[in-house]
Amino acid sequence: MENKKNILTIISETRIIHILLSIILGFVVGAFFLLIMGLDVGAAYGRLITSVTSVKGISYVIVYSIPYIMTGLSVAFSFRTGIFNIGAEGQFVLGSMAAACVGILLGGLPSVILIPLCFIAAMLAGALWGALVGVLKNKWGINEVLSMIMFNWIAFYLSNFIAGIPAIHSDGTAEATKNISDNASTLLSKELIADLGLCPTANWGILVSLLMMLVVWLIIDKTTLGYRLKAVGANKSAAEYGGINVSRSILTALAISGALAGLGGALQLMGMGSRISVFSSQEGFGFAGIVVALMGCSNPFGVFFAGVFYGALIYGGSKLNLVGAPTQLINVIVGTVVLFIAISVIFERLKYVHIGKKPKAAAAESGKEGAGK
């Protein structure tokens, strides 16, 4: 009995075990769908694993995960400060476009200056786009989710519009911008890529996302700014009563969240695309960020791993066609993982049910839990 309770307590209290269980269940459900479709589960999952375990595969995964980590951090930051940043999509797109404009128009500058300038432009664009939502909310009380949904599309068409401006637009026939200057590229040198056998788009953007992971952690957990933002997120009235300027905090939180997504856009452009095409449909980096933030429990370190996991699934998933399995399997797996993460609160309640039978143990247990947090 004692032993059984221990296991239950461990399962119910350890978030990471919920996540791992959810991931396993996600793959089980994925396998179920593969079986229904009469496909070979072993071949599909085998392909998934082999495609992400070679040196080249790993480099692809890292490169793929950069934008997801960034939008994931952006959404996670907003969750921690009590806002739901469904607008990371638009902030990402505009950040990318701002970096492209700088990278094209100021292309003559040396890398040391140009690359930081691109980053700053992207962060400013994202921050501005996020803060604008905050202004609408503070000044006119407009629901932030509503305005973000609109702003995502406005950003989408704005980006398409800017891509058509002659100074930016491609000289050729392509429906895209010019390529950004090589000085603005974050790609590793060709020799290094060839020597190590990496993927052709291997870039050092991942270092920036690692740095941002630390920055987000510092802001949220180690600064008074983070404390203020979290206080507003937890309880606006209490925060206001405690002397915190709520409107300004919301604005700051949205701006930081937007800057992170915008920087993600820049990293994607400078490492992967080097130009921005005229979109026909939203690319979904912002929405993926929501999933990544949820899988990472809105913890910056968790988000980093969740981003890499998501990047691995997306890259591995793109190879599933080779064994006749649909790429969409990845959406089903990730969707199931997220659903089970949502449901994992049931473990918490299981604990209470269990404890309810033994009142004394419950008191001791809740005392321990309180001390632990």
Added chain:
Amino acid sequence: MTEFMNEFGIILYATLIYTPPLLYAALGSCFSEVSGVVNIGIEGMMTAGAFTGTVVAYFTGNPYLGFICGGLAGMLFGAIHAFATVNLGADQTIAGTAINMLGPGIVIMIARVLFNSTDTIPLTPDQKIPTLFKGIFDTSTVFGRFMDNVFATYASTYLVFIMVIVVWFVFYKTRFGLRLRACGEHPQACESLGINVIATRFICVCLSGFLSGLGGACVTMATSNQFRPISIVGQGFIAIAAVLFGKFRPQGALLGCLLFGFCSGLKVVLGGSSGVNVHLISMIPYVVTVIVLILFVGKSRVPAANGKPYIKSK
């Protein structure tokens, strides 16, 4: 004048084409949100409905059956969302996000199996939702042409406006409506009065799935004639925005969707005739929505218990 009447007719026609999918979904969203369950999975439910509707219509040749099955497919995902959030007390935003991945993921996989492509095979005109009043007006007069333009729309369009009245009636004139609104404000008080909060919310979320599914089916069975992965893209979120715009009331959602639909119609006509950049014109519906919000709508009050899982105390 003739020119103007023609263009105005086309704008109204386009409004009546763009509005219904959003409006079905928005009415669905009203049920869920007002009963206290955040449902950002509308998008996924619409996609499921859009696919199922066309597939059933394609194989049976019966558009009405297809339309209903589209609703039922949405309802299935609604039931998953309801089970996770209402029965198990899962986080509603997370579960909704999961639905948005599962819905498109599953149906596109099925499309690959059935059609060996991510798109379905286009429906023939008799497999589509019929137009009711096309061609009954005399198009030789200016007014007749105008009427013909406006009423060339599909049966699903007329149905959605009837649905608005039905939903309004259910919300404000029936016992169920009173209960569902109460569940979104103060579930504990409801339970103490003997209202089954869990069951009420479950039904509401399923209804939201059903209506979203119908909205999705509208897109693929009326507006266009086939399902493609980009058929729905974003419309579920616009529907949610319309509900926020309409302050969680069905009549408000109607206004929100009509405004959006009208601007989309405007976009179609302006895009063809004026020299303004097409991307700037495409922004109109979104920009106008924000401006109208600032000028006329302002703050909307969210139902008090919206987003909070209700866990029955023992």
